[in-house]
Amino acid sequence: MLKSDARNQLILLILATFFFIPFLGRVHLFDWDEINFAEAAREMIVSGNYLQVQIDFKPFWEKPPLFFWLQAASMKAFGINEFSARLVNALCGILTMLIVFRIGRKIFDSWFGMFWAMALMGTFLPHFFFKSGIIDPVFNLFIFIGVYFLARALHPSTAGKRAPRYVVSGVFIGLAILTKGPAALVIITLCGCVYWASTRFKKIITPGEAGIFLLAVCAVSFLWYGLETIAHGTWFVTEFLNYQAHLFTRGEAGHGRPFYFHAVVLLFGCFPASFLALRMVAGFRGGSEDQRYFTRWMIILFWVVLVLFSIVKTKTILYSSLTYFPITYLAAYHLYMVHKDVIRWNRLHTWSLAAFGLLVAAVITAFPVVMMHTEWLTPLTKDRFALACLARPMHWSYGEALIGAGYGALLIASLLLAARKKYTGAFSILFLSTALCLQLFMIDAAPKMALIAGSAPNEFYKGLRGHNCYAHSLFRSYADLFYFQKMPGGNPKSSDQDWLLQGPIDKPAYFVCRIDQAHNYRGKYGLREIKDEYGFVYFKRDVPVGVDTSAVSPTPSSAAHSR
Numbered sequence: 001m002l003k004s005d006a007r008n009q010l011i012l013l014i015l016a017t018f019f020f021i022p023f024l025g026r027v028h029l030f031d032w033d034e035i036n037f038a039e040a041a042r043e044m045i046v047s048g049n050y051l052q053v054q055i056d057f058k059p060f061w062e063k064p065p066l067f068f069w070l071q072a073a074s075m076k077a078f079g080i081n082e083f084s085a086r087l088v089n090a091l092c093g094i095l096t097m098l099i100v101f102r103i104g105r106k107i108f109d110s111w112f113g114m115f116w117a118m119a120l121m122g123t124f125l126p127h128f129f130f131k132s133g134i135i136d137p138v139f140n141l142f143i144f145i146g147v148y149f150l151a152r153a154l155h156p157s158t159a160g161k162r163a164p165r166y167v168v169s170g171v172f173i174g175l176a177i178l179t180k181g182p183a184a185l186v187i188i189t190l191c192g193c194v195y196w197a198s199t200r201f202k203k204i205i206t207p208g209e210a211g212i213f214l215l216a217v218c219a220v221s222f223l224w225y226g227l228e229t230i231a232h233g234t235w236f237v238t239e240f241l242n243y244q245a246h247l248f249t250r251g252e253a254g255h256g257r258p259f260y261f262h263a264v265v266l267l268f269g270c271f272p273a274s275f276l277a278l279r280m281v282a283g284f285r286g287g288s289e290d291q292r293y294f295t296r297w298m299i300i301l302f303w304v305v306l307v308l309f310s311i312v313k314t315k316t317i318l319y320s321s322l323t324y325f326p327i328t329y330l331a332a333y334h335l336y337m338v339h340k341d342v343i344r345w346n347r348l349h350t351w352s353l354a355a356f357g358l359l360v361a362a363v364i365t366a367f368p369v370v371m372m373h374t375e376w377l378t379p380l381t382k383d384r385f386a387l388a389c390l391a392r393p394m395h396w397s398y399g400e401a402l403i404g405a406g407y408g409a410l411l412i413a414s415l416l417l418a419a420r421k422k423y424t425g426a427f428s429i430l431f432l433s434t435a436l437c438l439q440l441f442m443i444d445a446a447p448k449m450a451l452i453a454g455s456a457p458n459e460f461y462k463g464l465r466g467h468n469c470y471a472h473s474l475f476r477s478y479a480d481l482f483y484f485q486k487m488p489g490g491n492p493k494s495s496d497q498d499w500l501l502q503g504p505i506d507k508p509a510y511f512v513c514r515i516d517q518a519h520n521y522r523g524k525y526g527l528r529e530i531k532d533e534y535g536f537v538y539f540k541r542d543v544p545v546g547v548d549t550s551a552v553s554p555t556p557s558s559a560a561h562s563r
Contacts, residue, residue, distance in 0.1 A: 174220025
């Protein structure tokens, strides 16, 4: 048994490493969140201020610092680049695979643990998240572990063994609070309350036990909230907490969405696990007492997160990502019961997976063909920016259509095996083929898609590095900060767009705007147009006459920005 478990964990380690780490730096970071978070980590390094999160060297109250500490450590080891920014989540993905395997093995057996891990690896959104530079994979892992140990502490069979489990649960919730804020405590409290209601309000925890849990939460949270208050007073932490409360009361940054937004995203974004989990979401009475108990907690976690973030006005696909754990767990539970012949695999599963899976395969197959003939798309939009981006020359080939075609073929093969009751092979092919398809698509198509979608200015900003000049985006973006690698100090007005456009600047300023907004800047503010290329217009403003330019170094070479 021990040798078998070690072998399975080694297999997961190899698979997760293969799928999550290679080619992390192949694609530019995406605005806004990826670049935003990487920039916060970069500014920690160059400013030496690791307690107060900053963007453009100004206070950033949206997130606590733990994730940025991890990113900063990665950047110190591997440089300030895309690979370093995303490596934290890749390692988190590997760790997550091993953790869910061990939990699944403890509650069920190794078969269940393997397929729970493979469900996370071979499901669309979780797979992408572990290859990103966003906070949520780390945040979600901490909350999940906290909920797991709380569930173990509250299990009726753990009388006399609860205190250490409350401590561990509190420690991980404290880490989650240090990662993304007090929402972690809200989520686990709601889960505990719903579980309490499911017991018909029997006494499940004593005041002393609740105190142990909260003391552990506070002790870990003190590592930032307390130290920051001691070092700089209450101002920064107070503003941070006010901002967090603000997010729950209104949509932010254009993220207001309909109530059903998360349900739709999870159903289609978490394919194939979401389709497999549907049968179990309402609960299932099979399995042992421990299996039913943990399943109840996973269902509670799913509904708490889904309802909570459907209610709050700020909605992005990130907010419901904690449900990836219960969704993939319920998918694995369904497959496990089919594998054990407790429930039957029926045609509804086959047809639903085939219908949506083959649709996805067809889209992936058609995508490179369509991109070879962008003229097919131009009648569909009048958006000048989109049309200009599509005009960018890219090399696409019919061979790239084999990614989608191969995925469709493997999907059919897995369903045929399921129909013949060869479930282990069927489910292995289903998840591994999905992971492989996503991996190949990310390697081949993602860099081209990023350029088409608007990452081209990043190379322009990189070309300006090391020159005594200003770089500024005339649209909401953090790319000018991260890819130009703006340094602290200098003119305090350097972040003021009006001053850069109209004020007595002391060194040349370079600007980038979208083509559909270029009319607001052409022929104005003394701007000289450098180039108009694939959706973006680039400008330069020279130092006004009469301003001392003795400290200004030569402007960047024409190769970086010539027409």
